[in-house]
Amino acid sequence: MQVRPKGFWPLAAVFTSFVLFLYGPMSVIFVLSFQGPEGGLTFPLRGWSVHWYEQLAEGLGTVDIGSAFVRSLKLGGAVMVLTIALSVLAGLAFRKRLRGGNTLFYVTVASLIMPSIIVSLGIGLQFRLLDGVFKTVLEWVGAENALAEYTTALGLFTSALGAHLTWTLPFGLLIMFAVFNRFNPAYEEAARDLGATHWQTFRHVVMPLIAPSVVGVGMFGFTLSWDEIARTSQAIGDVNTLPLELQGLTTTVTTPAIYALATITTVVSLLVMVLAVGLASGLARRSRRRGGA
Structure with a gap:
């Protein structure tokens, strides 16, 4: 029988407490979302059912959960694609010494230490100033119809997209910098010696090797965007993403339907x-098989 070290059980207790603290609230919300029709927001459970999921599908008052869900998916997808593309390109660029590269790097990652609400307020203010500029230009050129129809540049794929990228790009850059810091350039040199172009080298050599990390960057991009509230609140204009709707519903919905919505977003x-x-x-297994072959 294996003898545990003296410090094993205290450390195990600390780890168990941490896991319960981290995942306990999520588990409680998941369980309470299956309350019966007469159930409330707290224990004890009053039966089991999917009643609150059905109510959620029917709608919660004037809130269009379905549209907010689709908007969050679209925004998360756009953020994911741009985070992958920009992070990979930046990782490739920073493999060489760039003039002002250090300054550019610190400016990029500085948004991680900025309060999210300040970033959101700044982006919202910037786009409202752009609104004034656009309206002035339209008025100056005499585009009366366009001026009458113009509302704001704030939107899902403008200001909100930019706000989310200030959060996801630093993570993507740090991951790609770490990947390329360990990347062996001998593979690329061998491909070029065999006559491969730069594009062929990237497509057939570099990309397969870094593909698992690229998937990780995409996962960070989507999940960070999917759950983001603070950076979205002042920068999205007159529409809401699902997390913003969920935040608003916490003050108006007093049934387990709010738990059902939280469960769906978590799932x-x-x-x-x-x-x-x-x-x-x-992708990692495929890359190892190729390397072994």
């Missing part, structure tokens, strides 16, 4: 993470 995040880990593992 989406978990599914994305599971798919990303599975895809990354598959």
